[in-house]
Amino acid sequence: MILTIHRGSKEIGGTCIELQSDNSRILIDFGLPLVDENREQLDSKKIIKQSKEELIKKGFLPRIKGLYDNELPQIDAILLSHPHQDHYGLLSYINPKIPVYMSRGCKALIEVSYFFGQTNYDLGNIKTVKPWRTFKKGDFTITPYLVDHSGFDALAYLIEAEGKRIFYSGDFRGHGRKKILFDNLLKNPPRDIDYLILEGSMIGRDNGKYGTETDIEKELINLFKDEEKLFFVACSSQNIDRLVSVYRACLKTNRTFVIDPYTAFVLDKLKMLSAKIPQYNWNNMKIFFVPNIYTGKMAEGKSLYKFKSAKISYEDIQSMRNKLVIKDTYMTRTIFGKKIALTDTELIYSMWEGYLDDMKQFWEKHEIPIIKVHSSGHAYIAELKSFVQAIKPKYILPNHTFYPEQYSDLLGKNVLLVKDRQPMVL
């Protein structure tokens, strides 16, 4: 069998790995790169506007025979780990005849992103898979494992062929709301793994100070107890774990979580997958209607009307401001900034540090304190260590990391450093 990491051996984002046996070829993930060769941040919107030929020429799309639509398909399947663009964002360029395998939650969230124009990928030839249900594709026997990650319904994959067993971790962690999955995997790991393809997003940036999703909930409860204040929370509408933490903290402090229509739409799409995901029509949930591109799109598709019953007006918000927590959006904060002095207000910043620059100016102008409450979507180094100790792979292949050379010091001497596009015989 031949393994080729097309992208990801020394960077976060743009993940794509190929496995080739005598008679079959599969890819794992097909992500949008986040950085260029100088590690400068890339603008994803600019990338997905370019043609396939341009992107291949610039090296953003991998040169893979039989993958694109002007040739006979030679790829048997693409396995997706989770619905983050750096893992699926280039799929709109592939031959639509090639089947793409993913979890139901992954499919639901990519559908949402397609509806709102955040991705060009229209989910052509989709096959949904269930965790721990083994299936065959050509020479490959594939078992998806459900894992804990900030991306919803994320999967790792055990892949077997020609006497070799490969475990692809995908993005994962051991401190989110699905921590139990991580603990179970440590207790009952996949055995006899020859190659562990292991994400290492936190390598190089783990300062040992990050908490768990449960810590986040506790911190939020402590903050929300302050009866004088109105809180805004800045977090991703697709980080379901975090929305649940905010909602639970609201329940425990008798506050109402005021979301925007887009967030309500996302949660509604996942209703069929879990009865535990808070919905717009639950107690302590309201929607503040903001005029933005998302709401416009929902109005066009007539899906906005559905949420009307949960509407809360600006005036109602003002009259009960110390009983609310508002999910921040650009338009929400703009409306509030224009109408009133934002006194007795605090912003809870609960996402990756890198996005703070975009909104900092607004909150600083209004002299609103920014309180950071966050935990990572990725495994901390201690978690990576226990993961490796449990699986005991023959070899570790670094992936989804900026610091592959640190793996051997942190995780063991059996690390193989392979370069992007360099085929390796397993």
Ligand SMILES: [Zn+2]
């Ligand atoms: Zn991810």
